[in-house]
Amino acid sequence: MMKKELVIIGAGPAGLAAALAAYEEGIEDILIIEREDRPGGILNQCIHDGFGLHKFKEVLTGPEYAHRYIDKVREKELEIMTNTIVTELTDEKEIKAFNESEGILHIKAEAVILAMGSRERTAGGISLPGDRPSGIYTAGLAQNLMNLQNIQVGKEIVILGSGDIGLIMARRLTLEGADVKAVLEIMPYSNGLRRNINQCLIDYNIPLKLSQTVIDVKGNGRLKSVTAAEVDEAFNPIAGTEYEIKCDTLILSVGLIPENELSKKAKVQLDDTTGGAVVKDNLETNVDGIFACGNVLHIHDLVDFVSDEAEKAGKAASEYIKKGHKLNKDNIFVEAGSGIGYVIPQVISKEKDQIFSMRVRKPDNDKTIKIAADGKILHEENFEKVNPSEMIKIKVSSEKFKPLEKSTIKVVAE
Amino acid sequence: MKKQNYDIAIIGGGVVGTAIARELSRYKADVLLIEKENDVGQGASNSNSGVVHSGFTAPVGSLKADVCMYGNSHFEEICSELDVPYEKTGKLVVAVEEKQIAELYNLQYIGRKNGAELYIVGEDFIEEKEPNISGKAAMYSPNSAITSPYELTIAFAENAHQNGVEISLNTKVVKISKKNSKFSVKTDRGEILADYVINSAGLYSDKIAAFSGEDRYKIYPCRGEYYVLDKNASALMSRLVYPVPPENAGGYGIHLTPTVEGNILIGPSNEYIDSVDNEATTKEVMDKLLKEARGFLPKISREMVIRSYSGIRSKIVPPEMGGFTDFVIEKSPKYDNFINLIGIESPGLTSAPGIAKYVVEMIDKMEKLIEDKDFEKTRKGITKFYELPEEKQKELAEDNPNYREIVCRCENITKQEIIDALNNPLGVQTLKGVKYRARATMGRCQGGYCMTRIIKIMQDEFDMDLEDIKLEGNNSNLFAGQAKGWE
Numbered sequence: 035m036m037k038k039e040l041v042i043i044g045a046g047p048a049g050l051a052a053a054l055a056a057y058e059e060g061i062e063d064i065l066i067i068e069r070e071d072r073p074g075g076i077l078n079q080c081i082h083d084g085f086g087l088h089k090f091k092e093v094l095t096g097p098e099y100a101h102r103y104i105d106k107v108r109e110k111e112l113e114i115m116t117n118t119i120v121t122e123l124t125d126e127k128e129i130k131a132f133n134e135s136e137g138i139l140h141i142k143a144e145a146v147i148l149a150m151g152s153r154e155r156t157a158g159g160i161s162l163p164g165d166r167p168s169g170i171y172t173a174g175l176a177q178n179l180m181n182l183q184n185i186q187v188g189k190e191i192v193i194l195g196s197g198d199i200g201l202i203m204a205r206r207l208t209l210e211g212a213d214v215k216a217v218l219e220i221m222p223y224s225n226g227l228r229r230n231i232n233q234c235l236i237d238y239n240i241p242l243k244l245s246q247t248v249i250d251v252k253g254n255g256r257l258k259s260v261t262a263a264e265v266d267e268a269f270n271p272i273a274g275t276e277y278e279i280k281c282d283t284l285i286l287s288v289g290l291i292p293e294n295e296l297s298k299k300a301k302v303q304l305d306d307t308t309g310g311a312v313v314k315d316n317l318e319t320n321v322d323g324i325f326a327c328g329n330v331l332h333i334h335d336l337v338d339f340v341s342d343e344a345e346k347a348g349k350a351a352s353e354y355i356k357k358g359h360k361l362n363k364d365n366i367f368v369e370a371g372s373g374i375g376y377v378i379p380q381v382i383s384k385e386k387d388q389i390f391s392m393r394v395r396k397p398d399n400d401k402t403i404k405i406a407a408d409g410k411i412l413h414e415e416n417f418e419k420v421n422p423s424e425m426i427k428i429k430v431s432s433e434k435f436k437p438l439e440k441s442t443i444k445v446v447a448e
Numbered sequence: 449m450k451k452q453n454y455d456i457a458i459i460g461g462g463v464v465g466t467a468i469a470r471e472l473s474r475y476k477a478d479v480l481l482i483e484k485e486n487d488v489g490q491g492a493s494n495s496n497s498g499v500v501h502s503g504f505t506a507p508v509g510s511l512k513a514d515v516c517m518y519g520n521s522h523f524e525e526i527c528s529e530l531d532v533p534y535e536k537t538g539k540l541v542v543a544v545e546e547k548q549i550a551e552l553y554n555l556q557y558i559g560r561k562n563g564a565e566l567y568i569v570g571e572d573f574i575e576e577k578e579p580n581i582s583g584k585a586a587m588y589s590p591n592s593a594i595t596s597p598y599e600l601t602i603a604f605a606e607n608a609h610q611n612g613v614e615i616s617l618n619t620k621v622v623k624i625s626k627k628n629s630k631f632s633v634k635t636d637r638g639e640i641l642a643d644y645v646i647n648s649a650g651l652y653s654d655k656i657a658a659f660s661g662e663d664r665y666k667i668y669p670c671r672g673e674y675y676v677l678d679k680n681a682s683a684l685m686s687r688l689v690y691p692v693p694p695e696n697a698g699g700y701g702i703h704l705t706p707t708v709e710g711n712i713l714i715g716p717s718n719e720y721i722d723s724v725d726n727e728a729t730t731k732e733v734m735d736k737l738l739k740e741a742r743g744f745l746p747k748i749s750r751e752m753v754i755r756s757y758s759g760i761r762s763k764i765v766p767p768e769m770g771g772f773t774d775f776v777i778e779k780s781p782k783y784d785n786f787i788n789l790i791g792i793e794s795p796g797l798t799s800a801p802g803i804a805k806y807v808v809e810m811i812d813k814m815e816k817l818i819e820d821k822d823f824e825k826t827r828k829g830i831t832k833f834y835e836l837p838e839e840k841q842k843e844l845a846e847d848n849p850n851y852r853e854i855v856c857r858c859e860n861i862t863k864q865e866i867i868d869a870l871n872n873p874l875g876v877q878t879l880k881g882v883k884y885r886a887r888a889t890m891g892r893c894q895g896g897y898c899m900t901r902i903i904k905i906m907q908d909e910f911d912m913d914l915e916d917i918k919l920e921g922n923n924s925n926l927f928a929g930q931a932k933g934w935e
């Protein structure tokens with residue numbers, strides 16, 4: 035069995051940044067495993083720009099952003115094993131992987147960083163009703179086909195879901211000569227970034243229909259049409275509002291799901307809300323020496339934040355490798371209270387300054403996010419506008435936690 | 449179709465038609481199987497529960513009871529000959545209310561008369577065997593089993609093909625008439641002559657029967673919708689779990705079925721519909737499936753759903769009559785050598801081997817069939833790499849790099865398995881063809897990961913053009929062509 039100090043699963047932005055951070059901390063025996071033929075993760079298919087505004091104060095395309103990290107990883111001669119898929123992971127940090135040239139590999143790691151990214155929610159996952167013809171694609175798959183395989187998926191398009199990938203694809207398909215007839219969104223607001231609505235829909239006169247969904251799909255063979263309808267507050271279609279849209283392609287942009295199949299095999303505890311691991315403030319999971327960052331931990335909208343988070347995981351993993359596992363006695367549990375969807379990390383220690391990542395449940399104006407414990411408010415911050423699609427990060431100094439008696443703090447939006 | 453003349457023409461490549469084809473291939477006869485779709489098993493045979501029933505619902509002495517019992521006791525052997533998954537899971541018919549318990553005894557009485565092994569068990573038995581299932585009492589059937597209905601249909605067809613049966617896909621029968629002593633079978637791809645015609649056209653069997661002067665039966669299509677749950681849910685239960693059958697519904701009620709792949713099915717519903725082709729699913733029914741399933745298994749959640757589908761039963765009684773009707777397997781009123789199979793609804797999958805034997809005996813009585821000494825009863829399916837012990841995996845991967853590449857991340861399916869699926873003996877080269885043979889695109893990501901890889905294999909290893917890549921039928925193109933950026 036091959037032995038490694040640190041194995042990172044996934045060479046997307048999370049895996050790459052984690053590797054570099056661990057290297058900075060003096061860990062050199064690192065292996066990054068990637069199932070695709072090149073590093074970069076989902077960024078390789080994101081040929082649009084808008085990456086790196088926070089991290090580099092520059093506007094980069096996805097591949098350009100990825101290359102900032104890939105170049106460094108190459109410069110430091112860190113090992114990336116591509117065309118290699120991890121199929122098993124145990125809580126003893128034993129890995130089974132398949133490599134195209136070497137066959138089956140077994141690797142034992144001292145620490146593992148999970149950086150497997152996410153997969154897309156599918157037609158089946160949202161119980162899309164009607165026929166099951168060809169021409170129904172998830173947005174990321176359509177993006178991959180278009181940008182990496184040069185395949186045109188269709189000509190008359192309806193997009194269901196206004197997540198960022200759907201918005202980006204509305205523009206991409208239009209530029210490719212397709213007729214994007216509408217973007218339908220079941221919520222009364224879009225889940226995409228505001229800048230994407232402006233640059234991808236409004237600029238191209240593509241209608242965004244809020245509080246609408248697809249209630250029927252028709253096509254025997256290739257897709258022929260979808261039936262759309264308005265929905266009420268409980269998301270049930272409102273009778274009499276149905277209308278048919280002729281189209282040969284339906285693109286689904288209905289959410290990403292952290293890809294935690296391996297994590298489950300390693301007995302990593304998952305959070306029902308995020309779909310990712312429950313982590314401590316050093317991004318360690320409940321399994322000693324297994325850390326998580328990036329989309330596998332929770333879905334990010336900005337890659338810059340993925341890189342930040344991954345650096346933290348890389349540092350923590352190197353600390354673990356150098357010093358072994360440190361039991362933390364005064365753990366404090368963090369809970370998402372009213373108005374908040376989730377907060378990461380879920381467990382913190384009193385000793386450190388903390389950055390909480392969170393999402394609100396619904397868009398609103400003038401909201402105060404309060405972090406409270408023992409009936410006292412430890413920290414509060416006001417936001418002119420909040421939106422579930424935009425992750426909020428709040429920094430709190432350790433001074434605030436030190437006097438705490440209770441072991442739970444709550445985050446609310448009021 | 450390669451020839452002009454055949455001894456026997458079978459119409460319909462569902463599990464019944466292909467089982468008959470395989471049974472006939474034991475004998476010296478020129479057999480042609482005609483199927484309108486571009487693969488076998490595209491009708492009810494790929495969209496059912498995959499349950500091998502133990503025969504406790506059909507009345508004693510009915511043809512249905514006989515062929516079902518035959519199937520139940522021979523299924524394991526047939527599946528092992530044909531390299532098809534089979535698992536004797538056992539079944540619980542659960543009474544959720546006290547007042548249903550009497551009905552359990554009634555079912556047990558009928559079933560035992562048919563020869564099925566059945567027991568009435570109490571709450572503690574349910575609690576011990578299936579701790580997540582709630583019920584007051586149950587009837588336990590240890591011989592109920594599960595199989596892969598599509599793999600079985602494909603295996604019957606491949607084994608028949610390997611023993612000399614010609615299979616003509618993409619060929620629709622449009623008319624049959626008597627031409628001298630033979631039948632002229634006209635299709636959209638030409639005409640052939642045959643001495644015998646076997647009508648196993650499922651939902652279209654009434655239409656085909658009409659060519660033989662049989663007009664007493666009409667098909668009433670009755671749709672059953674399903675949900676498929678993620679493999680992660682499979683730990684919730686390991687046996688078949690059924691409700692007490694609703695009265696006169698002509699179905700078993702919405703049940704929970706573990707599949708041989710490790711998923712759980714919820715369904716089917718029972719909806720009479722207007723068109724035999726309408727395999728759509730509906731929101732109302734899907735909501736109902738989830739609600740009823742939670743009645744037995746409260747831990748089921750919407751997040752576990754990865755797919756929905758539906759299958760259509762070919763009933764020969766209208767909804768108002770409901771209840772039991774027997775399978776119709778008869779010579780036509782006009783011609784002895786035109787055999788009609790009508791109303792082969794559930795348990796048609798279980799019964800297929802028994803039906804095949806029954807039909808072949810009908811022919812044998814009219815014209816002594818001669819055994820073919822070269823008949824090969826075994827057929828080898830695609831090697832399921834990831835199910836093999838590691839030593840074996842290593843050995844295969846050592847010699848063949850295509851075993852080192854995992855193409856489907858959800859089911860861990862290798863490139864070699866995709867290639868094997870595309871090299872199938874029937875010559876089917878669609879995405880669904882790969883799905884039903886190698887399971888790729890069936891998992892939780894529904895092809896999000898593997899589809900681009902399968903397309904690449906189709907292009908690189910099979911020289912297929914983008915325009916020729918289909919989901920299933922001929923008009924189910926997947927792509928509109930090359931993107932502009934490539935020009």
Ligand SMILES: Cc1cc2nc3c(=O)[nH]c(=O)nc-3n(C[C@H](O)[C@H](O)[C@H](O)COP(=O)(O)OP(=O)(O)OC[C@H]3O[C@@H](n4cnc5c(N)ncnc54)[C@H](O)[C@@H]3O)c2cc1C
Nearest residue numbers: 044046047048068069075076119120150151328329336337
């Ligand atoms: C379509 C799309 C558009 C986006 N647009 C923007 C934007 O405009 N601006 C912005 O800032 N952010 C954008 N984002 C967000 C950002 O790109 C993601 O948050 C980020 O890429 C997530 O990084 P990651 O490393 O966690 O995951 P990924 O990039 O998904 O990387 C995960 C890697 O792990 C590998 N992997 C997974 N499982 C295994 C295994 N078992 N064995 C081996 N390897 C494995 C995968 O192949 C992949 O390379 C976009 C995201 C998407 C999906």
Ligand SMILES: Cc1cc2nc3c(=O)[nH]c(=O)nc-3n(C[C@H](O)[C@H](O)[C@H](O)COP(=O)(O)OP(=O)(O)OC[C@H]3O[C@@H](n4cnc5c(N)ncnc54)[C@H](O)[C@@H]3O)c2cc1C
Nearest residue numbers: 460462464484491492493496499621650672795796797798
């Ligand atoms: C919802 C549901 C659940 C079920 N569950 C079970 C179960 O758990 N266990 C069980 O034992 N049974 C079950 N059954 C029953 C079983 O699936 C069917 O009885 C069986 O599949 C019927 O097989 P078949 O070959 O007769 O029909 P089909 O599979 O429908 O095959 C008929 C074929 O004929 C072809 N055809 C029609 N017209 C023409 C033409 N003109 N020219 C050429 N070809 C033509 C069709 O394309 C089709 O492929 C279920 C059925 C349904 C619908």
